[in-house]
Amino acid sequence: MTQSHGTRVEPPPRPSAVKGMVKAVLRLVALLVVSPVLVGFWINSCLIGRNRALESASQLLSLLPGVSGQYLRRAFLQRVLAQCHSTVLVEFGTIFSQSGAVLDENVYVGPRCILGLVHLEKDVLIASGVQIPSGGKTHSFNDPTRPIREQGGERRVVTVGEGAWVGAGAIILADVGKGTIVAAGAVVTKALPENVIAAGVPGKVIRPRFDAPSEPEPSPTSPASGGAC
Numbered sequence: 001m002t003q004s005h006g007t008r009v010e011p012p013p014r015p016s017a018v019k020g021m022v023k024a025v026l027r028l029v030a031l032l033v034v035s036p037v038l039v040g041f042w043i044n045s046c047l048i049g050r051n052r053a054l055e056s057a058s059q060l061l062s063l064l065p066g067v068s069g070q071y072l073r074r075a076f077l078q079r080v081l082a083q084c085h086s087t088v089l090v091e092f093g094t095i096f097s098q099s100g101a102v103l104d105e106n107v108y109v110g111p112r113c114i115l116g117l118v119h120l121e122k123d124v125l126i127a128s129g130v131q132i133p134s135g136g137k138t139h140s141f142n143d144p145t146r147p148i149r150e151q152g153g154e155r156r157v158v159t160v161g162e163g164a165w166v167g168a169g170a171i172i173l174a175d176v177g178k179g180t181i182v183a184a185g186a187v188v189t190k191a192l193p194e195n196v197i198a199a200g201v202p203g204k205v206i207r208p209r210f211d212a213p214s215e216p217e218p219s220p221t222s223p224a225s226g227g228a229c
């Protein structure tokens with residue numbers, strides 16, 4: 001179906017039982033293929049730490065294109081992240097740096113994203129080129145006598161709420177509420193509430209996502225509120 005401007009994108013069809021079985025076999029094959037990377041990850045974890053080992057393996061797997069790349073990345077991430085649901089889809093070029101990341105059911109992460117300590121809740125869509133580091137305070141900088149790289153910092157989990165959509169190139173430093181839309185190119189520095197559309201740098205709410213339900217017309221037989229005769 002087309003509109004006057006652009007092409008309408010239809011939602012994906014629901015998977016059939018046969019498709020489900022084929023996918024299960026492909027998942028098993030993906031696990032076998034990715035097992036040397038998993039072994040390398042576990043060895044590296046002992047040598048250089050879990051997060052650096054994750055970053056290294058994730059850089060390697062991010063280079064695999066197409067559907068095979070999606071299956072191999074998921075087979076790996078399911079076994080090394082704090083949580084990664086079997087329905088998660090991670091595209092080409094996306095890199096993870098924190099093994100504490102949590103990816104819930106039906107999460108989609110587009111190409112060339114960089115993700116730190118995140119919790120992407122169910123049905124979250126992350127467009128291409130999005131960056132979600134582990135909050136805005138990953139480096140402390142108050143000591144004038146030492147370089148920033150020596151001052152430590154703090155990582156926090158950034159949560160993108162269920163059903164939210166983050167547009168291309170956004171940078172997310174604070175939590176995003178359920179069902180909220182973050183416009184392309186926004187920089188979110190303060191937590192966003194549920195079901196709003198936010199845009200700009202710094203990201204500000206531009207409007208609620210849904211129109212407020214209109215007030216019902218008072219029926220001629222019902223008494224006026226607060227009134228007494």
Ligand SMILES: CC(C)(COP(=O)(O)OP(=O)(O)OC[C@H]1O[C@@H](n2cnc3c(N)ncnc32)[C@H](O)[C@@H]1OP(=O)(O)O)[C@@H](O)C(=O)NCCC(=O)NCCS
Pocket residue numbers: 126127128166167168169181182183184185186197199200206207
């Ligand atoms: C935010 C978005 C969803 C549109 O929401 P909308 O409410 O329909 O927005 P409108 O087009 O009616 O614009 C509303 C206002 O927001 C502004 N706006 C829209 N997108 C913006 C953006 N990315 N950054 C800054 N301002 C933006 C518009 O200029 C307009 O401002 P105005 O009222 O001063 O004219 C859309 O612009 C967007 O960013 N989508 C992300 C697309 C994407 O990244 N896709 C990747 C593939 S998944």
